[in-house]
Amino acid sequence: MFLAALIACAISGILILIRIILGRTTFDRVLAVNSLGTIIVIGIALHGFYTNRPEFLDIAIVYALINFIGTVAVLKLFSTGSLGEQRK
Amino acid sequence: MNENPILRISTKILFAPIILFGLYVQFHGDFGPGGGFQAGVIVASAFILYSIVFGVDEGKKLFPSNINLFLLALGGLLYGGVGIASMLLGEEFLSYNILGSSPQSGQHIGILLIEFGVGLTVSNVMIALFNAFVSFKSGKNK
Numbered sequence: 001m002f003l004a005a006l007i008a009c010a011i012s013g014i015l016i017l018i019r020i021i022l023g024r025t026t027f028d029r030v031l032a033v034n035s036l037g038t039i040i041v042i043g044i045a046l047h048g049f050y051t052n053r054p055e056f057l058d059i060a061i062v063y064a065l066i067n068f069i070g071t072v073a074v075l076k077l078f079s080t081g082s083l084g085e086q087r088k
Numbered sequence: 089m090n091e092n093p094i095l096r097i098s099t100k101i102l103f104a105p106i107i108l109f110g111l112y113v114q115f116h117g118d119f120g121p122g123g124g125f126q127a128g129v130i131v132a133s134a135f136i137l138y139s140i141v142f143g144v145d146e147g148k149k150l151f152p153s154n155i156n157l158f159l160l161a162l163g164g165l166l167y168g169g170v171g172i173a174s175m176l177l178g179e180e181f182l183s184y185n186i187l188g189s190s191p192q193s194g195q196h197i198g199i200l201l202i203e204f205g206v207g208l209t210v211s212n213v214m215i216a217l218f219n220a221f222v223s224f225k226s227g228k229n230k
Contacts, residue, residue, distance in 0.1 A: 056121075065109075065130070069136065072141065082222070083140055083221075084145075085144070
């Protein structure tokens with residue numbers, strides 16, 4: 001069961017990679033990278049249960065966190081041109 | 089980013105759980121994946137997220153630069169201090185066995201202190217690097 005879900009994750013990951021490479025606008029690419037991060041989080045969790053090592057969930061949580069922060073950082077860089085300034 | 093209430097509120101909600109998770113990775117490092125380096129980066133990511141969403145000035149108000157640099161040096165001092173302490177007790181540099189009453193408890197104390205020093209230094213180095221790169225104005229040195 002976990003193996004089938006892992007294969008499904010791999011296929012959807014490849015589809016999202018095609019979207020990242022083709023992506024028409026920057027925001028398509030940002031959204032696709034975010035979705036790829038979500039797929040990887042699911043993949044890490046499934047791989048942990050597939051190999052009977054549930055402590056992989058910790059890594060999945062960290063990956064989800066970094067994914068969120070990275071997306072916020074990229075969007076802020078594109079919308080304001082700087083990471084640190086507060087837009088008035 | 090004053091006009092993004094979702095981002096601001098989700099940052100405020102996420103801030104404490106991120107630091108809690110960093111502490112979990114720090115002190116659970118003997119039994120699961122984790123340790124000082126990873127915990128330091130996770131704790132730093134909370135402050136970096138705050139600085140990204142609210143602006144780096146607010147981030148410096150939350151966590152002033154002088155405390156940042158002080159804690160950065162304190163982590164390295166803690167690491168070196170444990171090594172020097174075991175030297176002063178008559179063993180080699182960083183040999184934990186002498187630190188406790190039995191070798192097991194000595195190793196426990198030693199590794200806990202070392203990992204705490206590593207985590208402190210790594211998190212503060214990450215925050216200091218972020219602050220340094222963000223306050224860098226690209227047009228200034230031309």
